[in-house]
Each structure stands twice: as C-alpha cells, then as structure tokens.
Amino acid sequence: MYLVSHPDDLRYVLQSHPSEFRALDVPGSRDFMRVVRNSVVNLHEEDGWTRRIRLIGPEFNEQLVVPKTPEMVETxxxxxxxxEGDDGGATRADPGAVPESVQVRAPDHDGVRLLPAMQRLTLRLLGVSLFGPDIRAQETEIIESVDGLRDLFKQRQTRLVASYVGRRLPDELHLPTFLQEGLGADPTIELGSRQDARIEAYVDQLVGAADAIIERRLRTPRAYDDALGTWLCRRDPVDGESLDPATLRQEVLGLLIAGHATVTAGMTWACYLLAARPEVQERIRAEARETELLAPHGEAACAVALGEEPATEDGESFIDALPYTRRVWQETIRLYPPLPVFGRTADTDTTVGGETLAEGTHVLISPYVTHRDPEFWDDPGTFDPSRFEPEAVAGRHELAYLPFSKGRHACLGETIATTEAVAALAALCSTYRVEFARPHDVAPDEFDPHEAPHVELDSAINLQPDRDLCVRFTPLE
Structure with a gap:
C-alpha cells in the first residue's frame, strides 16, 4: 500500500493513466460499498458508468442547479x-420523540448540537437540489442510519489498526499472551455478529427510506418537480431504456451518503471556523446584504419585492455576487476535506513517482495531506480564504487542491455541494450570528463565545469533529 500525495503523481493516477487503476479494494471501502453499490458513486466504465451518467448526469449540471439558489436560501x-433560542428550539419539538443522534437541542449548553443541526439543514438542501421536499418525511431515519453506520465502520477501522499492530509488534516486543490475543493477528477482520447485524439494520433502514421516496415518485412522477421524477421517466438516447426503481433506489442511497454526509461535514467545519472568527462572518454578511435576495429591510428591497422595480437577480447573479463566501467554503474544505482519503488499486504493473507498483497494490490518495503540503501552501494549517483569489489559484498546481477528486471520476456533485454551501453560508451570516454555546456549568463572565474548543478528527466515512460541538444561532437585530 502506498500513499500518493504529490500533485504530479496524483495527475498520473487520476487523469493521465486512470485505466491502470480500479476501485480500491480494502475492508474499509467494502464497508462503504455495502451502501452505495450499483450507484454512480462507485460505478466504473466496465460496470455501466457512462450509461448511468447519460441518465442522471444532467441534473448535476450548473445550469440546472444554480437557478434553485433562492429556494436553498429560503430552506x-x-x-x-x-x-433559535437558548434551548435550541427544544420547545418546538419533543426531544424524546427522535433518537439521541438526531436531537439538535444541546441539553447541557445554551444552544444546539452543531452536527445534527447541519445534518438536518443539508438533507433539506439536498431535497431542494435533487430529491424534493418530501425527503423530510424520512429525515429521522436517514440521519440516524448514517450516524449509526459511521460508528460501526469506525469500530472496524479500529480493529484493522489493532490487528496490523498485533501482527508486527511481536517481532520487536515480547507482549504478554493475553495482550497479543486481545490485539488479534488475523488480517481478515470481521465485526462480531451483533455489530454486523446492526450494520444490516441501519442499511435496511436507509433502504426503507429510499424505497418510500421512490414509491411516492412511482405513484405520481410528474407531480414532483425534482431529479427523481425525471430519472424515472428519462430514456437513454442510446438504448431507449430508463432506470428501473431498484437502480434508482441505489442512486438515492449513494447520494444520501456521498451527497448528504459530505456536505454536512463541510458545513459543520465551516460553522466551527466562523464561530471563532466574527470578522469573517461580518465580511460574508456585508457581501450577502449587497445582493437583492438577502438585502435587509428597507425601501429599495421592498420596492423590488412589490414589483416597483424589476428584480434582476437570478440564481446565477446571486452566486456570482458572493466570491468571498465561496472562498471561505473552499478554504474550509481545504483544511477539512469531507473525504479525507480515498484510493485506487493497481490493475496492472505500473510506475508512479519513480516507484514500481505491482498489480494489486493499493494506492491511497489523501486530500487532507496534499492540502497541507507546504510546497504548495504557505502556512498550510492557517485559515486564509485569500488562497482562492484568482491570482493565487492561477499560480498553484491544479492538483494541489482536490476536495472532490479530479479526473473522469471526480465527484459528480461538486457543483451541487458548492452551490448549497455558498447559498447556506450567505443566508446564515446575513441574518444570524454564530457563536459557541456556553455550557450551563460555566458562568457567563467566564466564557468566550469565540474561543474554539479543541477537537480531534473523526474520519469514518468522512471527516468531521470527533465530539459534539455546540453553537448558538442568534438572530441579528
């Protein structure tokens, strides 16, 4: 197994010689494929990827996504x-009515739990972009399932590492037998039957949610002005066939993991960074309020709303008016790329970066590592949106930045994720102030709402904080 991190070598693997590599075949990726199999997320040419792109690709096009921006802002x-409020909206919903992982209220803070809040928001934004508003009917099941799968996949990762250590440490250290047995020595890691059954239960729950969404489309596909209804009816111009419901269900599952979970992670990190930087919030706010869509109350804004002046700002104009907000998002996912590591397996003997790789060698690619390489990024651990000003981008290696991968199989949802995030951040900062929430056992005069709590990284499925972060969304006057 090799880690490939230099942009020249990444170009070889992802762009110039992709046919020499196939999908990564390791236990962690096999876990992931249990959910996204037979979706565009994991298909390759030999599996029918090109045909699938013909059938579902148009809805990921910028010309169809960006016009939905006003609805994203409203959502x-x-x-x-x-x-809103000190209780994080607890009075609006019974916290006992949903599983703990889905509960937004922070019982020991004067605010909300950031990750569940962003899960709820980004799932609804995905509804605007692709799935339709009725995705909210399955909101609880989807969030609970994705969280549960993350936890179980992380357990397997821990066992894999322990097994690796256990197989190699005895060569240099004489470990007690009980400890050696506890670490394990079998490279083929299986979760216990109880954990494996839980994985199946969460997958079944996700499948049930996807089936419910598809069933509604089958009854009246034209009643839903969304991608799913379109995909059911669209016919392939080559073979004349359309997607069957079972295949469409797999696309829904793939997008719930790849489309929802990744944007959730990015938005969680964005709020974490913004809460510690009120000056960045203020700059986004000023930019957003210059748009017609997010202009504050006043004569000019109301005149446009009443039709006394022509409203000229469409979704494209709105997004184009938010260059700084876009740079904040780009810098967020440079520091914390939602998919911190992915990979390929060599399909033939090949040479990468001067190293000869035998067929079957695994190649890991880590945007997290490449995004922090000081050869391409000055002071790489510092948050600095100016890195994405046009002049800076033009002078940097194209593959020094790849949060959505690169090449033919780059993430299909890059435009959707970017548009959703930019619209959401502009809407948030134009009307709210985001701060860290005060724990109830800390006195107000002893708490700094802009001091970021220390967090470690949790990289199961995607990259997110390893613990609860609690924030307050306070409406601006």
Whole structure:
C-alpha cells in the first residue's frame, strides 16, 4: 500500500493513466460499498458508468442547479429558525420523540448540537437540489442510519489498526499472551455478529427510506418537480431504456451518503471556523446584504419585492455576487476535506513517482495531506480564504487542491455541494450570528463565545469533529 500525495503523481493516477487503476479494494471501502453499490458513486466504465451518467448526469449540471439558489436560501433560513433560542428550539419539538443522534437541542449548553443541526439543514438542501421536499418525511431515519453506520465502520477501522499492530509488534516486543490475543493477528477482520447485524439494520433502514421516496415518485412522477421524477421517466438516447426503481433506489442511497454526509461535514467545519472568527462572518454578511435576495429591510428591497422595480437577480447573479463566501467554503474544505482519503488499486504493473507498483497494490490518495503540503501552501494549517483569489489559484498546481477528486471520476456533485454551501453560508451570516454555546456549568463572565474548543478528527466515512460541538444561532437585530 502506498500513499500518493504529490500533485504530479496524483495527475498520473487520476487523469493521465486512470485505466491502470480500479476501485480500491480494502475492508474499509467494502464497508462503504455495502451502501452505495450499483450507484454512480462507485460505478466504473466496465460496470455501466457512462450509461448511468447519460441518465442522471444532467441534473448535476450548473445550469440546472444554480437557478434553485433562492429556494436553498429560503430552506436555510426556515431551518435556522428552528434553532433559535437558548434551548435550541427544544420547545418546538419533543426531544424524546427522535433518537439521541438526531436531537439538535444541546441539553447541557445554551444552544444546539452543531452536527445534527447541519445534518438536518443539508438533507433539506439536498431535497431542494435533487430529491424534493418530501425527503423530510424520512429525515429521522436517514440521519440516524448514517450516524449509526459511521460508528460501526469506525469500530472496524479500529480493529484493522489493532490487528496490523498485533501482527508486527511481536517481532520487536515480547507482549504478554493475553495482550497479543486481545490485539488479534488475523488480517481478515470481521465485526462480531451483533455489530454486523446492526450494520444490516441501519442499511435496511436507509433502504426503507429510499424505497418510500421512490414509491411516492412511482405513484405520481410528474407531480414532483425534482431529479427523481425525471430519472424515472428519462430514456437513454442510446438504448431507449430508463432506470428501473431498484437502480434508482441505489442512486438515492449513494447520494444520501456521498451527497448528504459530505456536505454536512463541510458545513459543520465551516460553522466551527466562523464561530471563532466574527470578522469573517461580518465580511460574508456585508457581501450577502449587497445582493437583492438577502438585502435587509428597507425601501429599495421592498420596492423590488412589490414589483416597483424589476428584480434582476437570478440564481446565477446571486452566486456570482458572493466570491468571498465561496472562498471561505473552499478554504474550509481545504483544511477539512469531507473525504479525507480515498484510493485506487493497481490493475496492472505500473510506475508512479519513480516507484514500481505491482498489480494489486493499493494506492491511497489523501486530500487532507496534499492540502497541507507546504510546497504548495504557505502556512498550510492557517485559515486564509485569500488562497482562492484568482491570482493565487492561477499560480498553484491544479492538483494541489482536490476536495472532490479530479479526473473522469471526480465527484459528480461538486457543483451541487458548492452551490448549497455558498447559498447556506450567505443566508446564515446575513441574518444570524454564530457563536459557541456556553455550557450551563460555566458562568457567563467566564466564557468566550469565540474561543474554539479543541477537537480531534473523526474520519469514518468522512471527516468531521470527533465530539459534539455546540453553537448558538442568534438572530441579528
């Protein structure tokens, strides 16, 4: 197994010689494939990827995504309204009615749990982009399932590392037998039957949610102005066939993991960074309020709303008016790429970066590592959105930045994720102040709402904080 991190070598693997590599075949990726199999997330040419792109690709096009920006803004503001107040909206919903992992209220803080809040928001944004508003009917099941799968996949990762250590440490250290047995020595790691049954239960729950969504489309596909209804009816121009419901279900599952969980992680990190940087919030706010869509109350804004002046700002104009907000998002996912590591397996003997790789060698690619390489990034651990000003981008290696991968199989949802995030951050900062929430056992005069709590990284499925972060969304006057 090799880690490939230099942009020249990444170009070889992802762009110039992709046919020499196939999908990564290791236990962690096999876990992931249990959920996203037979979806565009994991298909390759030999599996029918090109045909699938013909059938579902148009809905990921910028010309179809960006016009939905006003609805994304409205959805963001409506969702944030649920999180207002010291109790994080607890009075609006019975916290005992949903599983703990889905509960937004922070019982020991004067705010909300950031990750569940962003899960709720980004799932609804995915509804705007692709799935339709009725995805909210399965909101609880989807969030609970994804969280549960993350936890179980992380357990397997821990066992894999322990097994690796256990097989190699005895060569240099004489470990007690009980400890050696506890670490394990079998390279083929299996979760216990109880954990494996839980994985199946969460997968079944996700499948049930996807089936419910598809069933509604089958009854009246034209009633839903969304991608799913379109995909059911679209016919392939080559073979004349359309997607069957079972295949469409797999696309829904793939997008719930790849489309929802990744944007959730990025938005969670964005709020974490913004809460510690009120000056960045203020700059986004100023930029957003210059747009017609997020202009504050006043004569000019109301005149446009009443039709006394022509409203000229469409989704494209709105997004184009937010260059700084976009740079904040780009810098967020440079520091914390939602997919911190992915990979390929060599399909033939090949040479990468001067190293000869035999067929079957695993090649890991880590945007997290490449994004922090000081050869391409000055002071790489510092948050600095100016890195993405046009002049800076033009002078940097194209593959020094790859949060959505690169090449033919780059993430299909890059435009959707970027548009959702930019719209949501602009809406958030234009009307709210985000701060860290005070624990109830800390006096107000002893708490700094802009001091970021220390967190470690949790990289199971995607990259997110390893613990609860609690914030307050306070409406601006």
């Amino acid at each position: 963001t503001l409506a969702t944030l309204a649920e999180f």
